[in-house]
Amino acid sequence: MSDKILMKGNEVLGEAAIIAGCRYYFGYPITPQNEVPAYMARRLPQVDGTFLQAESEIAAINMVFGASAAGARVMTSSSSPGISLKQEGISYLSGARLPAVVVNMMRGGPGLGNIAGAQGDYYQATRGGGNGDYRTVALAPATVQEIADLTIKSFDIADKYRVVVMLMGDGFLGQMAEGVSLPEPSNQKFDKPWALSGAEGREPNIVASLRLNPEDALEKLNDELQATYTQIEENETMSESYMTDDADYLLVAYGMSSRICRSALRALRKEGVKVGLFRPITLWPFPEKELQKAAEGKQKVLTVEMSAGQMLEDVKLSLNGTADIDFYGRTAGMLPDIDEIVRRVKNYGK
Amino acid sequence: MESKGAQFEYIYEKPESLREVKTHYCPGCGHGIVHKLIAESMDELEIQDKTILVAPVGCSVLAYNYIDADGCEAAHGRAPAVATGLKRVHPDKVVISYQGDGDLLAIGTAETIHAANRGENITVIFVNNAIYGMTGGQMAPTTMDKQVTKTTPYGRDTSDVGFPIRACEMLATLERPVFIERTSVHDVKNIRKAKKAIKKALQNQAEGKGYSFVEVLSMCPTNWGVDSQTAVAFVKDTMAPYYPLGNFRDR
Numbered sequence A: 001m002s003d004k005i006l007m008k009g010n011e012v013l014g015e016a017a018i019i020a021g022c023r024y025y026f027g028y029p030i031t032p033q034n035e036v037p038a039y040m041a042r043r044l045p046q047v048d049g050t051f052l053q054a055e056s057e058i059a060a061i062n063m064v065f066g067a068s069a070a071g072a073r074v075m076t077s078s079s080s081p082g083i084s085l086k087q088e089g090i091s092y093l094s095g096a097r098l099p100a101v102v103v104n105m106m107r108g109g110p111g112l113g114n115i116a117g118a119q120g121d122y123y124q125a126t127r128g129g130g131n132g133d134y135r136t137v138a139l140a141p142a143t144v145q146e147i148a149d150l151t152i153k154s155f156d157i158a159d160k161y162r163v164v165v166m167l168m169g170d171g172f173l174g175q176m177a178e179g180v181s182l183p184e185p186s187n188q189k190f191d192k193p194w195a196l197s198g199a200e201g202r203e204p205n206i207v208a209s210l211r212l213n214p215e216d217a218l219e220k221l222n223d224e225l226q227a228t229y230t231q232i233e234e235n236e237t238m239s240e241s242y243m244t245d246d247a248d249y250l251l252v253a254y255g256m257s258s259r260i261c262r263s264a265l266r267a268l269r270k271e272g273v274k275v276g277l278f279r280p281i282t283l284w285p286f287p288e289k290e291l292q293k294a295a296e297g298k299q300k301v302l303t304v305e306m307s308a309g310q311m312l313e314d315v316k317l318s319l320n321g322t323a324d325i326d327f328y329g330r331t332a333g334m335l336p337d338i339d340e341i342v343r344r345v346k347n348y349g350k
Numbered sequence B: 001m002e003s004k005g006a007q008f009e010y011i012y013e014k015p016e017s018l019r020e021v022k023t024h025y026c027p028g029c030g031h032g033i034v035h036k037l038i039a040e041s042m043d044e045l046e047i048q049d050k051t052i053l054v055a056p057v058g059c060s061v062l063a064y065n066y067i068d069a070d071g072c073e074a075a076h077g078r079a080p081a082v083a084t085g086l087k088r089v090h091p092d093k094v095v096i097s098y099q100g101d102g103d104l105l106a107i108g109t110a111e112t113i114h115a116a117n118r119g120e121n122i123t124v125i126f127v128n129n130a131i132y133g134m135t136g137g138q139m140a141p142t143t144m145d146k147q148v149t150k151t152t153p154y155g156r157d158t159s160d161v162g163f164p165i166r167a168c169e170m171l172a173t174l175e176r177p178v179f180i181e182r183t184s185v186h187d188v189k190n191i192r193k194a195k196k197a198i199k200k201a202l203q204n205q206a207e208g209k210g211y212s213f214v215e216v217l218s219m220c221p222t223n224w225g226v227d228s229q230t231a232v233a234f235v236k237d238t239m240a241p242y243y244p245l246g247n248f249r250d251r
């Protein structure tokens, strides 16, 4: 670990990708993540990498497809409307079993919405915005340091399972500057015997999602994908439980909203209200068992999001009627109010 | 010709770079001819084990089952972007983007123009058959004036949907492409010219010269609803006058 330096989330993301061995970046400008392409445009040539500003997000994700098929570590980043355009490509990447890291610094929606931070793309990331039975791993950092650490991890997960990993930040987190120790590379090596490089000295490789025979080809691919997803659920689920053991009430939040919940928690604890915080770090796979454990015996579970209640569905599915669940959310780039969280939790005791 | 018992000499062989498989293309289809020309050029340039073929979405979606080399899928219209990604990682390999007219000039127009404008060192082979073959014969951006298709049952009405787009002429407005040529596979003479152009386009790439584009006017008897002979005549008499054959750039 290096000494702490002050960096913006979006820039740390770029540097961590380079540390992870990513030498290819394709993207199209959109606020609030423009610091990422700007950083990559400056840094990648210094490390013999390739930065290319694509003609659209659609082109960018398909350039990612090509570079990944060629065996390279590759990343693209965007924000909500741009991520919508990448969905077809993400489905193709998943079907062709190509690893890639796709960053979404979410902004207010729907449509053009606004350029402030939001968490309205949870469904899109965890349910799959493209066609077919596929999943993307979705990682949700809450600090600039965690952006750095999870970026390294994203590339390893993508390569290990041959899947698309989405890094789910938001406009506030991406543009926030915090002290960060740049991470070390993981140095994990992944063989890619399937990659395309010209068939010199071997049989030709084909990279494709097309499987015309439904029985023994397409369904087999889907079965393989599902088996991979089960492995990911077993091995890669991440979450944080904070002061949950003695708590009467549980807050559930990820990313930026979890920081707000932490402040609310501190204020409540000062007043003697026993409240804990459960923070999913992987949105998919959702930390179901961990949440069940954290929510055990709690009088109330309050889910807080910068959306109209999307993760709320996973909280409900995980707890499956075993807990009393409340929801508080703000949309459109508005932040949940600490006082409102405090007020609600205090009210539960009355 | 020598007498009985003499050794026969092969004067024609299947190219090495073409797989020994049955074709799925219709009788009289141009795609198979174009595949063969690419394979012959790969043999002659000795680039079979350096080549990565990007197949489009269209009738030639399985092109990698015919060309015996590394093969890559691309979503409909995105082959030039996929080829860009491949080429940027492997600048020393030969990357071919093989595309139909719907793929290249409708859904993928942006990718087509910008890969050409960047001067990506790739080879684009554009099979213009004036129709959407794979989906059963709908209007393409290159469908001829008054041509009847599934979605122009009264004939293409240029006052409603515009005129067929000329890809070579459009790309020739850009600075970076080094080679742009329109060819046809409707007769032997033109097949030979098409071969020469395709080989040149691949050679340019192997020599690091830059973006090369070869359009090939081609037959789709099935979706034009005609026999093979009539299809050949349609290319010669209707398409070729509107899409002039020849070279538009050779640097």
Ligand SMILES: Cc1ncc(C[n+]2csc(CCOP(=O)(O)OP(=O)(O)O)c2C)c(N)n1
Binding pocket: B057, B058, B059, B060, B076, B099, B100, B101, B102, B103, B104, B127, B129, B131, B132, B133, B134, B135, B140
């Ligand atoms: C996003 C998307 N839209 C539509 C289709 C359906 N589709 C498949 S091939 C095709 C057109 C193919 O026509 P062309 O590119 O001219 O190639 P041809 O089949 O004539 O060789 C279309 C519209 C698709 N596969 N994907």
Ligand code: SF4
Binding pocket: B024, B025, B026, B028, B029, B030, B031, B059, B129, B133, B134, B219, B220, B221, B222, B223
């Ligand atoms: S439908 Fe047309 S383009 Fe497709 S294989 Fe048949 S003849 Fe060829």
